[in-house]
Amino acid sequence: MSKWILCGAVLLIVPTLFGSLWNKIWKLKITTVADVFVPGLFLLFCFFEATTVLSMKLNWKLSRTVFLDSCLLLVLCGVACMLCQKELRQIFIINPIKRITIKKVILAVFFLLQITVIIHFAPVVQEDNTMEVIQTNLTTDTIGMYNPMTGQAYQSGPTLESKLLITPVFYSCIIQIFHLNPAEFLYRMIPVWILFAGYLVYWLLAEQLFIGKGEEKQDKKVVFMILYACLLLFGDYLFTMLPYRLFHCGWMGETIVVAIVLPFVLSQCMQLKQNIEQKHGFEKYNVVFNLLLACVTVIPLMDAERGFMYLAITLAIAVLTLLIVKIGGKAGTRVCRRS
Amino acid sequence: MQEVVELIRHVQATLMVYGKYQVLFYLALFYLLFKQNKKSDNQKEQIGVLIYMLVGLILLWNPLFVAAIIHVFPQFASYWQLLWVLPMIGVIAYAGTLVLAETKEYTKKKSWWIYLSIICVIFSLAGTIMPYESETVKAADNAYGIPTRQMEVLERLDEEKGTITLLAPDAVMGVARRYNGATKTLYGRTLWSTSVPKDAADAYEEADYKLYALMQEPTGHEEEITKMAAERGCNYLVISNGTIEQEEAEVPRDPNAIVDLSVDGNLWCLHGFQLLDETECYYILRR
Numbered sequence: 001m002s003k004w005i006l007c008g009a010v011l012l013i014v015p016t017l018f019g020s021l022w023n024k025i026w027k028l029k030i031t032t033v034a035d036v037f038v039p040g041l042f043l044l045f046c047f048f049e050a051t052t053v054l055s056m057k058l059n060w061k062l063s064r065t066v067f068l069d070s071c072l073l074l075v076l077c078g079v080a081c082m083l084c085q086k087e088l089r090q091i092f093i094i095n096p097i098k099r100i101t102i103k104k105v106i107l108a109v110f111f112l113l114q115i116t117v118i119i120h121f122a123p124v125v126q127e128d129n130t131m132e133v134i135q136t137n138l139t140t141d142t143i144g145m146y147n148p149m150t151g152q153a154y155q156s157g158p159t160l161e162s163k164l165l166i167t168p169v170f171y172s173c174i175i176q177i178f179h180l181n182p183a184e185f186l187y188r189m190i191p192v193w194i195l196f197a198g199y200l201v202y203w204l205l206a207e208q209l210f211i212g213k214g215e216e217k218q219d220k221k222v223v224f225m226i227l228y229a230c231l232l233l234f235g236d237y238l239f240t241m242l243p244y245r246l247f248h249c250g251w252m253g254e255t256i257v258v259a260i261v262l263p264f265v266l267s268q269c270m271q272l273k274q275n276i277e278q279k280h281g282f283e284k285y286n287v288v289f290n291l292l293l294a295c296v297t298v299i300p301l302m303d304a305e306r307g308f309m310y311l312a313i314t315l316a317i318a319v320l321t322l323l324i325v326k327i328g329g330k331a332g333t334r335v336c337r338r339s
Numbered sequence: 340m341q342e343v344v345e346l347i348r349h350v351q352a353t354l355m356v357y358g359k360y361q362v363l364f365y366l367a368l369f370y371l372l373f374k375q376n377k378k379s380d381n382q383k384e385q386i387g388v389l390i391y392m393l394v395g396l397i398l399l400w401n402p403l404f405v406a407a408i409i410h411v412f413p414q415f416a417s418y419w420q421l422l423w424v425l426p427m428i429g430v431i432a433y434a435g436t437l438v439l440a441e442t443k444e445y446t447k448k449k450s451w452w453i454y455l456s457i458i459c460v461i462f463s464l465a466g467t468i469m470p471y472e473s474e475t476v477k478a479a480d481n482a483y484g485i486p487t488r489q490m491e492v493l494e495r496l497d498e499e500k501g502t503i504t505l506l507a508p509d510a511v512m513g514v515a516r517r518y519n520g521a522t523k524t525l526y527g528r529t530l531w532s533t534s535v536p537k538d539a540a541d542a543y544e545e546a547d548y549k550l551y552a553l554m555q556e557p558t559g560h561e562e563e564i565t566k567m568a569a570e571r572g573c574n575y576l577v578i579s580n581g582t583i584e585q586e587e588a589e590v591p592r593d594p595n596a597i598v599d600l601s602v603d604g605n606l607w608c609l610h611g612f613q614l615l616d617e618t619e620c621y622y623i624l625r626r
Contacts, residue, residue, distance in 0.1 A: 210381055240354065
């Protein structure tokens, strides 16, 4: 039990620290945990991508990669703790959960019910081979040397696409570090982790959708999250729906892209628009780094072609929306002036 | 182009059959379009959300655009994947929040909770109380998501020492390496399923395809299967006793149709294979 709690704590703390460092470097706004956790999550995937590609190039064993990753993670987290004390204090001390309200309890109940769904139902694995890759990595202590479908050594080697997809290797490393049961970790813990990250991303969206200050805005955001949670809970009625992906395929890279990366890109586009209107100098455009990070994160998570297509469509719609709003705004101003 | 139009229509129809979130989504858009609160601080954001969704719908309903995407990216032949770009659930929640904010201005605090409850009930009626149960989504027998009948075989094999090279029916072959990475198989799911990602540039040999074809109808091919399995280095062979096939065929259970390997001279004990154990639906042979 203790190793599960420790693993859970690491999966929450490490992205938070990475995100704090990232936000500090690019002078990005930090008001809540969501502002640091989500970019930190992307950085974690990119970090594992970099170390995994290096390991595969050098033909390192999985255990050596795990050792390298653990050391680097410790160093980076230490650096983040030292450099981001002010930011972390702001998130956890100055802006904590100020008081527990009935609405927040309702939100928590919905979240727990969704966790129950994840645990009760079998994962959907017909089109997925993540567990086979993880089992192969753990059994052979190698990365990308054995065919996960048969257990035989590769003759021609893995495809380039599968070399770049690091989610199985990331999961393998965590399982090996904490000596966890692979099935419980992959099919239960990771979907809950991704579900939690999904909530944080929508909290970021809510931050952009409800302008204002104080209790009223906070209240609206909580209500928005309650309705979002309710829709998620009852929305698992077809395989095309987002709740289906989150509950039954939460560990897959495509789910992470669709449930976290795309909404994050939307929230950052809205933040960018606001910054351009209100901020000066570097702070006008620093959100672009978050957008770039989100784009790069697609590579380790899913087939790059499809991933970039999702991003391209999202950004295209966002840009068209911005243009229409601007043109509409200018036309409205001209009409006002004439009248 | 006709196919693309049909595809779009089919997906939209399917989305409406199983649940009504699409209806809630369109209601949310109508609300944002016609009921904007001009005094609200969030009017700009409401307009932004509305325009974003309308632009998205115009693009994703446009057969020309969809045809272009499918042509350039054949992986997107599943049109519904494109719809994930639109945060439908977020928009419904957003409109619901604005509705509740408006009611808060005109009602007492207790009434507001009633309105929230009504909205949650509407969402539950538009969706489903119980998650989507189908062939792919079932209650989990175990953390691996492996059905109990196949799990029994794998747990029995787990007790064996040494390397296991396995040949078994698809239901067992497809999950063996999910359970235990040390178990080798003569071929994998990628041989019979095109939807599993192909990790390897390695291609299967002709003998793999032949063996797979024989394993689909093993009765009468015992000699060939055991011979090929022994030649390929297989040391564990699993065969069905007919229970699952009878259930799938929905015929009354016929004891005579069940393979019984416990009798002497059974046809599978060839080329060194001997009966090791049996489970509810399978026999396990070892060489």
